[in-house]
Amino acid sequence: xxxxxxxxxxxxxxxxxxxxxxxxxxxxxxxxxxxxxxxxxxxxxxxxxxxxxxxxxxxxxxxxxxxxxxxxxxxxxxxxxxxxxxxxxxxxxxxxxxxxxxxxxxxxxxxxxxxxxxxxxxxxxxxxxxxxxxxxxxxxxxxxxxxxxxxxxxxxxxxxxxxxxxxxxxxxxxxxxxxxxxxxxxxxxxxxxxxxxxxxxxxxxxxxxxxxxxxxxxxxxxxxxxxxxxxxxxxxxxxxxxxxxxxxxxxxxxxxxxxxxxxxxxxxxxxxxxxxxxxxxxxxxxxxxxxxxxxxxxxxxxxxxxxxxxxxxxxxxxxxxxxxxxxxxxxxxxxxxxxxxxxxxxxxxxxxxxxxxxxxxxxxxxxxxxxxxxxxxxxxxxxxxxxxxxxxxxxxxxxxxxxxxxxxxxxxxxxxxxxxxxxxxxxxxxxxxxxxxxxxxxxxxxxxxxxxxxxxxxx
Amino acid sequence: xxxxxxxxxxxxxxxxxxxxxxxxxxxxxxxxxxxxxxxxxxxxxxxxxxxxxxxxxxxxxxxxxxxxxxxxxxxxxxxxxxxxxxxxxxxxxxxxxxxxxxxxxxxxxxxxxxxxxxxxxxxxxxxxxxxxxxxxxxxxxxxxxxxxxxxxxxxxxxxxxxxxxxxxxxxxxxxxxxxxxxxxxxxxxxxxxxxxxxxxxxxxxxxxxxxxxxxxxxxxxxxxxxxxxxxxxxxxxxxxxxxxxxxxxxxxxxxxxxxxxxxxxxxxxxxxxxxxxxxxxxxxxxxxxxxxxxxxxxxxxxxxxxxxxxxxxxxxxxxxxxxxxxxxxxxxxxxxxxxxxxxxxxxxxxxxxxxxxxxxxxxxxxxxxxxxxxxxxxxxxxxxxxxxxxxxxxxxxxxxxxxxxxxxxxxxxxxxxxxxxxxxxxxxxxxxxxxxxxxxxxxxxxxxxxxxxxxxxxx
Numbered sequence: 001x002x003x004x005x006x007x008x009x010x011x012x013x014x015x016x017x018x019x020x021x022x023x024x025x026x027x028x029x030x031x032x033x034x035x036x037x038x039x040x041x042x043x044x045x046x047x048x049x050x051x052x053x054x055x056x057x058x059x060x061x062x063x064x065x066x067x068x069x070x071x072x073x074x075x076x077x078x079x080x081x082x083x084x085x086x087x088x089x090x091x092x093x094x095x096x097x098x099x100x101x102x103x104x105x106x107x108x109x110x111x112x113x114x115x116x117x118x119x120x121x122x123x124x125x126x127x128x129x130x131x132x133x134x135x136x137x138x139x140x141x142x143x144x145x146x147x148x149x150x151x152x153x154x155x156x157x158x159x160x161x162x163x164x165x166x167x168x169x170x171x172x173x174x175x176x177x178x179x180x181x182x183x184x185x186x187x188x189x190x191x192x193x194x195x196x197x198x199x200x201x202x203x204x205x206x207x208x209x210x211x212x213x214x215x216x217x218x219x220x221x222x223x224x225x226x227x228x229x230x231x232x233x234x235x236x237x238x239x240x241x242x243x244x245x246x247x248x249x250x251x252x253x254x255x256x257x258x259x260x261x262x263x264x265x266x267x268x269x270x271x272x273x274x275x276x277x278x279x280x281x282x283x284x285x286x287x288x289x290x291x292x293x294x295x296x297x298x299x300x301x302x303x304x305x306x307x308x309x310x311x312x313x314x315x316x317x318x319x320x321x322x323x324x325x326x327x328x329x330x331x332x333x334x335x336x337x338x339x340x341x342x343x344x345x346x347x348x349x350x351x352x353x354x355x356x357x358x359x360x361x362x363x364x365x366x367x368x369x370x371x372x373x374x375x376x377x378x379x380x381x382x383x384x385x386x387x388x389x390x391x392x393x394x395x396x397x398x399x400x401x402x403x404x405x406x407x408x409x410x411x412x413x414x415x416x417x418x419x420x421x422x423x424x425x426x427x428x429x430x431x432x433x434x435x436x437x438x439x440x441x442x443x444x445x446x447x448x449x450x451x452x453x454x455x456x457x458x459x
Numbered sequence: 460x461x462x463x464x465x466x467x468x469x470x471x472x473x474x475x476x477x478x479x480x481x482x483x484x485x486x487x488x489x490x491x492x493x494x495x496x497x498x499x500x501x502x503x504x505x506x507x508x509x510x511x512x513x514x515x516x517x518x519x520x521x522x523x524x525x526x527x528x529x530x531x532x533x534x535x536x537x538x539x540x541x542x543x544x545x546x547x548x549x550x551x552x553x554x555x556x557x558x559x560x561x562x563x564x565x566x567x568x569x570x571x572x573x574x575x576x577x578x579x580x581x582x583x584x585x586x587x588x589x590x591x592x593x594x595x596x597x598x599x600x601x602x603x604x605x606x607x608x609x610x611x612x613x614x615x616x617x618x619x620x621x622x623x624x625x626x627x628x629x630x631x632x633x634x635x636x637x638x639x640x641x642x643x644x645x646x647x648x649x650x651x652x653x654x655x656x657x658x659x660x661x662x663x664x665x666x667x668x669x670x671x672x673x674x675x676x677x678x679x680x681x682x683x684x685x686x687x688x689x690x691x692x693x694x695x696x697x698x699x700x701x702x703x704x705x706x707x708x709x710x711x712x713x714x715x716x717x718x719x720x721x722x723x724x725x726x727x728x729x730x731x732x733x734x735x736x737x738x739x740x741x742x743x744x745x746x747x748x749x750x751x752x753x754x755x756x757x758x759x760x761x762x763x764x765x766x767x768x769x770x771x772x773x774x775x776x777x778x779x780x781x782x783x784x785x786x787x788x789x790x791x792x793x794x795x796x797x798x799x800x801x802x803x804x805x806x807x808x809x810x811x812x813x814x815x816x817x818x819x820x821x822x823x824x825x826x827x828x829x830x831x832x833x834x835x836x837x838x839x840x841x842x843x844x845x846x847x848x849x850x851x852x853x854x855x856x857x858x859x860x861x862x863x864x865x866x867x868x869x870x871x872x873x874x875x876x877x878x879x880x881x882x883x884x885x886x887x888x889x890x891x892x893x894x895x896x897x898x899x900x901x902x903x904x905x906x907x908x909x910x911x912x913x914x915x916x917x918x
Contacts, residue, residue, distance in 0.1 A: 028662055032681040064681070157648055166644050167626045167685070184643065185625050189616055221706055226626070226685050243702050244683050247709060251680075254713035255797050262720060262793025262890055263786055271798040272811065279815070280822045283790050287864075290786050291827050295834060297778035302844065308774055312767050315774045319756035319898055322778055323785075327722055327749050327891040331742050334721025338714050339730040352731065356738070363739045368750050375754060385761065405746075431721055431890045432786040439778055 010037060014045050023052040031060035039069065047076040059088035067100035068273050074105070083112045091117075092137040092245060095124040099134065132216050133209035135249070136230045136239035139163050142170045143196055145179060150192035156184070165242055168227045171196060178229055178237040180204055206231045209238055213249045218343060220246045257341055260425065261334055263290065263432030286432070293436045297322070300443040307447060311458040313386055314450055317372075317397050318443070324368055324401055325408035325442040326435030332357060332412030333434045337427050340416060350417040354410070361409030365402035373398040389457045396453045400446040407445060408438040469496065473504050482511040490519040498528065506535040518547035530560055533568070542571045553580055562691055563635050566597040566698065591675050592668035594708065595689045595698030601629045602655055604638060609651035615643070624701055627686045630655060637688055637696040639663050665690045668697055672708045677802060679705045716800055719884065720793055722749065722891030745891070752895045756781075759902040766906060770917040772845055773909055776831075776856050777902070783827055783860055784867035784901040785894030791816060791871030792893045796885050799875060809876040813869070820868030824861035832857040848916045855912045859905040866904060867897040 127133025160166040256266035376394035416426035586592025630639040715725035835853040875885035
């Protein structure tokens, strides 16, 4: 709120070129506040404010911007400024920047890097997308087991300033192989004269640079660490992954899953800054696939056209019945997809899940079926809508509901298992996908039940 | 009465230190009698009597005291005694105790609880469900501004072992008011002779115990901290929230939102261990609501029964058209709900979102409409399914699709805003909810369009 109010005032100060006063004023602000202020300014004023920030704060603020905002800002900075900025960014944030910017700009930026940073950037960009390698930073503090605790602390004091975290210190042998991780508190609380070796427990969890970022997220949760080391296949320490990056990973994965469950392709840019054509494309693709699938309902309806013509009353309940199947299917799919994503359910649990879902489906179907039956009976008494065979119609609808809801629940819960078994993402069995599947089969169930119950009377 | 008379005598016994006799004498007394006796004694004698009670009776007596009397008594007991006492107290009594005592004392007491009791205490402790208060731990290290850095480090060495984190150290004044937070590295890297005050920047972010846990999650992400302090309305430090708890919050919130989007009530226990009746209940409630809403489709279809009877061909496309509206609506709702949840979109953005979604809906509707038109045209050429008026039918379906998809997109994107404006959870505008809404209105759109285009020919 504060910054929003300050926006116009700061604009004024910038116009008056009172840069020294402004610099002083914002020097105590936290990066998120500065970011808000920056974004509230007109684009031409943004670089002016940005250049007034200290090197560290400039880097922090830059990290908080979205890719498009970063790109915009970079356009208005001199190469010198960009060089300083890139220098100050943490390697993992730099990797993310390079990943998200258009390739040409990334290439230009990389020419501004120091040879050392360039080597590092190339290495980090060499790991697969969404791998732990892309997430890690090489800025950690490593000590040797034969050192005394006091020497280790001196080393931390000297090199800790540039490290991403010194909450965890890594012990490596002379080949760079990771042999333990120690919390800083362990060293602080230990007698300074002891060797590092003597406070080690030789117990650590390390990640592989090629593993998926989700692995890092799970590990960090399970082991309750704020940082985890990343090693190569030989066990050599390559870098560390810190908890703040993991939070972002967890949020991104959840967003992706949610988008897929909602029946669109995952969009990884903020809604308001996603270009319009992209927004439409990511939705149109799935919508068209679903539409093509849903066309089968027209075919199914066409197949039962004679029955509908003879008993128009049947058509009245078509939306009610197929949507009930779709809703119960989307519930089941959502439950199972999320339980799989957070690791509550594994592939081998399919049998237990199926068992539960058959009975869930039966219970839910019975509930909806009873309501449906009552609805028809009551409307019949009140308005005499459904003719002499109303009881048979009510039975048809009720029985069809039990069948359709059971079928929806079962397919919604089993589809994620099938997809995972096939190596696909379970979240792709989105609510609309399940609903479409169940719509088509739901019609078959409905008209088959109708055929049995109504033949000789209405049909 | 008896005890009032006994009072002076007991005082005598205490003076003579005949504790064994006294213990035996009061062992048969009922708690209310002991309480009266206790209160009749001078303050300094009360803890002596109290310590002679059996564990269970001590707890019962303690429960009968008023808050101020409890506070008074606690001051005169050793930590070991208090721990035993807290252990014996019933959870609800303990909660009341903690609620009524001043914050600082509550905080002290909570450090004496076993981890299990602490979890329970926190859960029960007056703070609203899902508030930050439920999440915080009182195990932090606090230092004073006037101390030298070396003294602060000694203090950390001494008390840090039991703290939840020593990555961040809190500076409080003599009233327990939080005045700064310092990273451990700042202290480690500072000259030991400096005062704490001199390395402070007086800039910190504190959470309120009554705020929603989501606030803590956002703050932790924005400010990139591994722990954040929690204060009461006076600014007194109550506890800290650490990043590992926040990760759980983020996952839980995502799960809740996903469940709601999937059209069921949020289930916070793992799928396989959720009791079956609960599993059915959480799904049945929404399913029934949706079913009742969906019944309006039967009413809408009934309203157009004559049109359907006259042109059965219209009925064939009902599932296709309403499901397209439902799918586009569920896409839009999912996108907006998630963007709101991660803070990309605020209430004030509704106008920009509406603007984008009208055009998204138009584009998506045009795509599906064209495919629908082509489908009918091609099937007509191949199978001659739709009679002489097939072109009019195709136009009806295409136009209805544009309208229904636009309407679905618009209502899916605006419903979360409306819900949030009303103070409800935007995620409640689940995909099935939007789909149901759009099903009913979609039918109206479809048959209205049909009325315009087909009147005089088919209708």
